[in-house]
Amino acid sequence: MEFLEDFAINNNSVIKQILSGKRTFFHLLVPAVFLFLLASTPAAGESAFVPNDPYYLYDAVTRSGFPGQWHLKNTAPSSFVFTDPSNSNTYTMTNANLSANLTGAWNLGYTGKGVIIGIVDDGVDGTNYDLSPNYRADLSRNFSDNATVAGASQGPQKLSDNHGTAVAGVAAARGGNALGGTGAAPYAQIAGLRINIGDETDDDPEVSAQNYRDAYYWKSGIKADGTRESAATIRVKNHSYGPSVPFLNEDPDGSLRLAVKRTALNNVIHVWSAGNDRNTGNEDATKQQIISTPYVITVAALGSDGKFANYSSYGANVFVTAPSSRSDLTGFGITTTDRTGANYGYNLYSTANPKGDDTDAFPDPSYTSTFGGTSSSAPLVSGIMALGVEANSNIDVRMAKHVLVRTSDVVDANDSSASSFGGWRTNGAGYRFNPNYGFGNINAGKFVEMLKQVAYVTAQTSYSTGTVAVNTAIPDNNTAGITRTFNLTAAELNQPLESVVVGYTFTHPKRGQLTGTITSPSGMASRLFNSTTLLAAAKQDNTSVTNFQWDFLTNAFWGEAGIGTWNLGLADLQAGDTGTWISYLVTLYMGKMVLNTGTKITQTNNIQARSFSLMSDTASFENPAGLTLDVEDDILMSGGDFTINGTVEEDPAAPASEFYLEGGTVGGTGTIGFSGGFFNNGGTVSPGNSIGTLTINGNYTQGANGTLRAEVASPISSDLLAVNGAASLNGTLRTVWVGGATPDVNTVFGNIITATGGVTGSFSTLLTNITPTRVFKPRYLTNSVYLIVERDYANTVLSSVLSPDQSSIGSMLNSVANTATGTTGDLNTVLTAVDDLTTYGGVA
Structure with missing residues (x-):
């Protein structure tokens, strides 16, 4: 375990990552803007759920230095001038007026009511005043190999366990109570599912594979043997963590991926952070194992300037982006819940709380204003998924993805960065994709509106090429590399495409020199994984591998027919070392939404x-x-x-x-x-x-x-x-x-x-x-x-047209109307005449 302070490009902001071994929380801390605890007035004209919480909206008069919870509803000015209290330097924070459009969903009445979000993290402080109304202690628990920790009440176990409380607030802090701020799903319930990815101690050991499995299966309705016992109790699970090195094989037996798949098929929506590793050997999110499966939603981060956050990992497996911080003082941070009390949490730093953030000037110690990273963008999406469950309880990860493809907003339309692989590309189905953003910035309002229109999503089908031998040397320092083609017919692809997973097997002295691409019959191309050759030498992946196998997932072909000739490539982009492409296996997942x-x-x-x-x-x-x-x-x-x-x-x-x-x-x-x-x-x-x-x-x-x-x-x-x-x-x-x-x-x-x-x-x-x-x-x-x-x-x-007296007479007549007395003789004659009346007014 170690606590790192890694300075960004201008060396002014602090990226604080709590690492344990090779894992990290995807959380960034940015210096606080000066904030004040004053109530806000709901915006005129809003209906349904309208937060009245003091940290929610920007207030130019009383909180001119605070952008509000801009990621939910952005009313902040186009720029802020920020003075760093630690060195008096000034910086301009830019605002492109983007948000996740939570008001679009809240105005329709969706707040996440009745939906439970599981926060798989380092513990949730359920006593925080904005979390306690939504916190479910009965559904929360610790997952640990230490029996004492496992048996303790869920929550932070150590001074450094701050992350999960902030994550929970982004997803589902209670809004509308005139306290603090609000989460994306202010009436969803929260289950803290504590695993130790932070500081490792003898009493609190590092998370194990069994702890992960237990957390994934917990209250999913699926037993560990795969048997279904019920519908899922916890419908959304947030995972704001991941490996800090590329190609970490955390799941050698496949049991973690199987747990995610099984629970996803029982309508648990798993939302995962893409990572905060841009400009490192782990910057391409396809090099992470769990999120290269079709059963999760992988989330990148968007800065308030309208561009991908300077730390945000990218990749063909990124599905959507959501607003979060930047670490270079050009964008706003995220305001969310913190551990209760001045000596706990990110806010405030002191000798009693050395794990706090010395740049966080937020005056309420139960809140922090410096949260961020894909650790924050993921729970924002998780909260919106809870709104989706409320809107259409049949939603699962595949329905969510189909709707996200159609409702997410293109941002940074002119992006031409190297990581974008040619910028926004339009595939054969007409959908635009960019590995920095997936299908775009999530739009909560459009998301829930379309969910109400979904008739059905077809059952998923798949086709596999089987393992195809290549056994060919990869040309050294040759961008063209080598390619292999395969042809697919309508008999093999009986539905439009969803995700495509490509398994490569290769040998190479320096794995980071390689890059893989795939091109569909429509001409749409996707980079399956990027080389590290353009990174600083110390950041490159120089690992030597033999018969190395990895599955890379791409979402770029979503909705395409896929019929025709595909091209699969592998190239070496740096001189001096050569390797061999041994084989490939392509699996194409299919389905459509109606x-x-x-x-x-x-x-x-x-x-x-x-x-x-x-x-x-x-x-x-x-x-x-x-x-x-x-x-x-x-x-x-x-x-x-x-x-x-x-x-x-x-x-x-x-x-x-x-x-x-x-x-x-x-x-x-x-x-x-x-x-x-x-x-x-x-x-x-x-x-x-x-x-x-x-x-x-x-x-x-x-x-x-x-x-x-x-x-x-x-x-x-x-x-x-x-x-x-x-x-x-x-x-x-x-x-x-x-x-x-x-x-x-x-x-x-x-x-x-x-x-x-x-x-x-x-x-x-x-x-x-x-x-x-x-x-x-x-x-x-x-x-x-x-x-x-x-x-x-x-x-x-x-009775609706009778007076009370007439109703009394009617009840009296009923006592004899269907008896022998009432169906014969003079009484019957009278009643028959009444029965012949054709209007209710006539009877009255």
Whole structure:
């Protein structure tokens, strides 16, 4: 373990990295701007969640030297002149007026409520006044090989354990309480998942592979053996750490990557920092193992000047960028929660707190203004992912990525840096990609808006070339290098591309001299890994390797068809040493997202989907007879129309899935099959297209806000909900009479529900009028519900137009209206005349 102070280019700012062995927190500390603790006024015109927290907005009158939490909403001036208190030097901090547009999501009402974010880090101080309202002690724990630490209450264990508390605040500090600041998801809950990547002691040993595995699986719904036991409790996990040297094999048996994959497939979204290693041998993030898998979101950092942060790692595996600090005093820092008390945390430095930051002048010791790095950009994305879970609970890492591709904003459009590999390139699907930024700066408002439009993401498929032998010498100091081509057909690539993973195996005396590239049939090129030859000699990777294998991931081809000839290259960019390209293996991952934007979607072929959602009142999807919609995960409807005339069912290989109907209408004459059950919590189930049967294979549960709608044409012709399972009833029954003459009282009609597993409960509201006074009443049997015609002079619809006295008379008439007395003689004649009235006003 060592504590490093590594000075940036101008030697004025301090990059403080807490290292343990070969791992580092991706956190930068920048000198504080002078701040004052004064309340702010919410901006005019905002609605939904509007923070009233004093550190949130820029205030030119009372806090002219403080940019506010600009990364969330940027109202700061175009520049600040900052005087370094340690040496009186002045610097200009530049503001390009960028942010992550949290107000766009907050104005829609999304705050992360009900979502839990796991902070895998050095501990979270759950007593901080802006973290305690969101902190879940019951879901937090320490992961350590030391039994005493593992059994202790979660939280910082040492004076240097400051990082996780700051990370947690960026993601989910409680906002709107007129205290401190706010996080991106101010009402999300926080679970501290403490691992020791900081100072190693005898009592607090360095994190082990087992500690990592345990943290990844914790509350993910997946056991360590891969068995699924439940839905994930913690839906988002943030990882603001990583190796500080290139090609560190932290996962030789693949168990860490397997844990990430398994939990991601159970809808845990893992967000990872890209790293703070620009201008070092580890600057290319593809040289990190865990984040070169398709199951994580890798985040770079954007300075307030609108350009990549001067420390931010880059690479083909970077997916998105988010605002954070710069370390050279040309950009703002990040204000977030700190450990409680003056002698703890980054703020303040003292003899009692030598781990504090001597440049942090923030007057509130429970907050710091000098946080940053990709350690801060990652939890900003994690908080936005929590907003996404709230907006569409079917979101997983693949859905999140598909939406990020379409909603992230291009920044620094003229970037021509060497690390950009030619700047922003537009791929064959029309998406722009830059390894400094991925697909751009995250836009929270656009992100959650599009999530509401997602109908489904198809089940992921993949194709592999298999291991292809090359066994060819790599030309020395030759930028052209050597290339190999392979051709892919439509039979092999049956969906648009997502990530592409290229495994190289090579031998070379100085690994850092090599660079790899791949070019798709569209002409889109991606650098899979960069050489270190342009770095200072001391920073170059001069490691000698034999039969070295590494998987490099690129996102640059997202959405492309990929059909045709691909070119794969490997080149040596420095004279004096030669190596051999031994083999390669390319794996292409595929899938697509389908949006429902108001135009009816009619299924035209069998579909395998990861999940399925209809989220707006204008959404419409039809599953025709003879076609199958196969879903690996749940179906969630909160609006729109879903017509099922074919089959909609869970994937047989998937765990028990569920159909949640929160709003909208499900109808048709097809079959629905979900072993986890069909839950009608607030929508309408309407069997048939006119008169017909809708079949549910599995249990049917109708809640207090659910509705069953049944058309009735005659005693032998009515809609039927056929449940091959148990039916639990509540809520509303609505019937629609489509027959001819009004049926006689006590006429028995057929079943509207059958349930092989039995019927329990009953409808709490009946909207079953044939006429204003003649209605259908359900009769409940062990395995079915049928209808009978009755008079009802106090029915729900009629009562809405009756006076209290009239309602009392109606209730009195009901006591005899359906008896022998009421269905014969003079009383029947009178009641029949009332029944013949066709308007509710006429009855009243």
